[in-house]
Amino acid sequence: MLAVAKLNHYYGKAHVLRDVSLDVGTESVGVFGPNGAGKTTLVHAIVGLVRPRSGDVTFDGRSLLRLPTHEVIRSGVALVPQERELFPYMSVRANLESGAAYIPGARKDLPAALQASFEMFPILKVRARQLAGTLSGGEQRMLAIARAMMSSPKLLILDEPSLGLQPSLVTELFHKVRNLGERSAILMAEQNVRQSLKAVGRGYVIENGQIALEGPSDELLRNDHVRRAYLGL
Amino acid sequence: MTLFRTLRRWQLLLLLASLGVPIVLMLWKPYVLIEGLQRGGLYAVIALPMALILGVVGIINLAHGEFMMLGAYFAYWMGVYAGLDPLVAMIPAVVAFALLGAITYVLTIRRALKAPELNQLLLTFGMAMVGTEFANLMWTSQPLKPHLSYVYSSVALGKLRFGTYAFIYTAAAIVLLVLLQLFLRKTRLGRAALAVGQNPRGARLVGIDVNRTYLLIFSVSIALVGALGAMFLTRHSVFPSAGSPFTMKSFCLIAMAGIGNLPGVVWGGFGLGIAEALVSSFRGYGGWADVVFFAVLVAVIMGKSYRRQTA
Numbered sequence: 001m002l003a004v005a006k007l008n009h010y011y012g013k014a015h016v017l018r019d020v021s022l023d024v025g026t027e028s029v030g031v032f033g034p035n036g037a038g039k040t041t042l043v044h045a046i047v048g049l050v051r052p053r054s055g056d057v058t059f060d061g062r063s064l065l066r067l068p069t070h071e072v073i074r075s076g077v078a079l080v081p082q083e084r085e086l087f088p089y090m091s092v093r094a095n096l097e098s099g100a101a102y103i104p105g106a107r108k109d110l111p112a113a114l115q116a117s118f119e120m121f122p123i124l125k126v127r128a129r130q131l132a133g134t135l136s137g138g139e140q141r142m143l144a145i146a147r148a149m150m151s152s153p154k155l156l157i158l159d160e161p162s163l164g165l166q167p168s169l170v171t172e173l174f175h176k177v178r179n180l181g182e183r184s185a186i187l188m189a190e191q192n193v194r195q196s197l198k199a200v201g202r203g204y205v206i207e208n209g210q211i212a213l214e215g216p217s218d219e220l221l222r223n224d225h226v227r228r229a230y231l232g233l
Numbered sequence: 234m235t236l237f238r239t240l241r242r243w244q245l246l247l248l249l250a251s252l253g254v255p256i257v258l259m260l261w262k263p264y265v266l267i268e269g270l271q272r273g274g275l276y277a278v279i280a281l282p283m284a285l286i287l288g289v290v291g292i293i294n295l296a297h298g299e300f301m302m303l304g305a306y307f308a309y310w311m312g313v314y315a316g317l318d319p320l321v322a323m324i325p326a327v328v329a330f331a332l333l334g335a336i337t338y339v340l341t342i343r344r345a346l347k348a349p350e351l352n353q354l355l356l357t358f359g360m361a362m363v364g365t366e367f368a369n370l371m372w373t374s375q376p377l378k379p380h381l382s383y384v385y386s387s388v389a390l391g392k393l394r395f396g397t398y399a400f401i402y403t404a405a406a407i408v409l410l411v412l413l414q415l416f417l418r419k420t421r422l423g424r425a426a427l428a429v430g431q432n433p434r435g436a437r438l439v440g441i442d443v444n445r446t447y448l449l450i451f452s453v454s455i456a457l458v459g460a461l462g463a464m465f466l467t468r469h470s471v472f473p474s475a476g477s478p479f480t481m482k483s484f485c486l487i488a489m490a491g492i493g494n495l496p497g498v499v500w501g502g503f504g505l506g507i508a509e510a511l512v513s514s515f516r517g518y519g520g521w522a523d524v525v526f527f528a529v530l531v532a533v534i535m536g537k538s539y540r541r542q543t544a
Contacts, residue, residue, distance in 0.1 A: 047438070049434070049437075068437075068442070068444075069437040069438065070437050070440045070441055070442045070443070073437070073438060073439065073440040074440045078438075079438055081434075081438065085432055085434050085435035085438055086432065086435060087427070087428050087431040087432055087435055087436075088431060088432070089427075089431055089493075090427065090428070090431065094424075098424070098428055098439045099439050101421060101424065101439075102421070102425065102439055102440035102441050103439075103440045147439065148438075151439075151440065
């Protein structure tokens with residue numbers, strides 16, 4: 001469904017993505033790597049928030065590279081950004097509605113999608129009338145995920161969903177991500193390799209802007225480099 | 234808890250004052266109240282389109298008053314050549330100024346949006362000067378005004394006799410406020426505008442065409458202020474620098490109300506209009522009206538920041 005081919009990007013002289021290629025089918029895929037490896041730049045390049053120097057990104061056979069971000073989103077890709085990017089002075093409900101209101105295909109299913117969000121994250125129903133800016137960090141993260149799912153995307157991209165969450169919430173979060181995989185394909189950038197590997201079927205390890213390793217999750221779990229560098233074993 | 238209570242008492246006092254002052258004025262100097270509501274309505278209605286772009290989507294436009302001045306000239310020449318009454322000329326003015334706003338946005342504002350805000354200030358300040366000088370070269374600095382008999386309509390209430398026409402500005406301010414609030418709450422473009430104002434990147438990520446939203450909102454704002462220029466012309470004469478005080482006053486009203494607070498702009502406009510009218514009512518002190526305008530502004534902003542510190 002999503003194919004990234006030989007992507008290169010620079011910030012000034014720093015070469016932050018080096019010939020990165022990856023594929024996402026209908027399964028859940030993880031991109032793992034330390035801080036500064038290029039995970040966020042990669043997902044930003046996919047949705048058009050940064051323009052890579054060379055390479056290509058195709059989604060359902062159509063190139064995304066020349067499209068502005070809102071058109072990428074309308075074509076069925078949703079991003080849950082690291083910084084969440086909510087509308088702080090709108091209610092939780094209005095934030096959720098905004099996830100579907102501007103996607104022509106999702107608009108008519110808005111009430112059903114809203115119901116589904118409240119079932120997935122019951123706390124959002126409790127907070128529905130509260131302003132998004134007054135939520136705790138964990139609740140904001142859930143709201144950001146629910147808002148992205150409002151558009152019923154074919155591909156959901158999550159950028160460091162576990163960042164800043166307490167450990168018990170992280171486990172719960174990855175559990176939910178696993179369930180989301182039944183509705184959309186998932187591409188998840190994560191540092192928390194140990195827990196997120198359980199939520200995805202396949203993974204890529206990215207280091208210094210390069211794909212260092214790839215394979216099914218259980219294979220990565222057994223890999224010596226992964227065990228030493230990411231699992232501390 | 235005590236803090237909460239004092240705050241409430243403070244607010245109650247404010248409410249009483251805002252109700253009490255007009256009542257006292259009505260008995261003591263009724264003309265001040267009438268004049269203040271009319272003048273304040275004009276300030277408020279002109280400030281509202283600026284509040285839409287500054288407070289909602291976050292574009293600073295220091296050429297706001299100049300667009301109003303051009304709107305007034307537009308209506309004047311529509312009257313001379315096409316025989317249109319300024320109030321009728323508001324309709325072609327909306328169309329013409331929506332177009333002018335769109336062109337201005339595409340050619341200039343769009344390019345300054347990503348730059349620091351200072352660039353927007355300089356750019357639109359430059360546009361204001363271009364507008365003023367353009368009017369000066371085209372139509373000289375001679376004030377122009379069509380003769381309209383209906384603006385002198387008046388009524389008598391007991392011993393009180395006053396002009397009723399200028400209440401059109403008061404009414405226009407309230408109508409425009411209601412329309413803008415409905416637009417922002419109920420329409421998709423209005424909600425998209427709120428989203429863009431709160432988080433442009435978040436807006437992109439939910440599929441909003443941010444650039445198109447800026448374009449449409451800016452055009453709507455210019456179309457409104459152009460049409461209001463025509464309404465301005467019914468009571469006032471137009472000359473090249475007629476618009477610049479309104480840029481200043483609109484900007485101040487928005488600062489006073491707080492960014493994004495549209496009803497506050499209207500109440501602030503009435504408040505300042507009444508304060509100005511009160512000062513002008515003392516013979517020989519009319520020149521102090523502007524001083525009072527800005528003194529009230531400074532007091533309100535200081536009061537707000539004081540409250541924020543204690544809260």
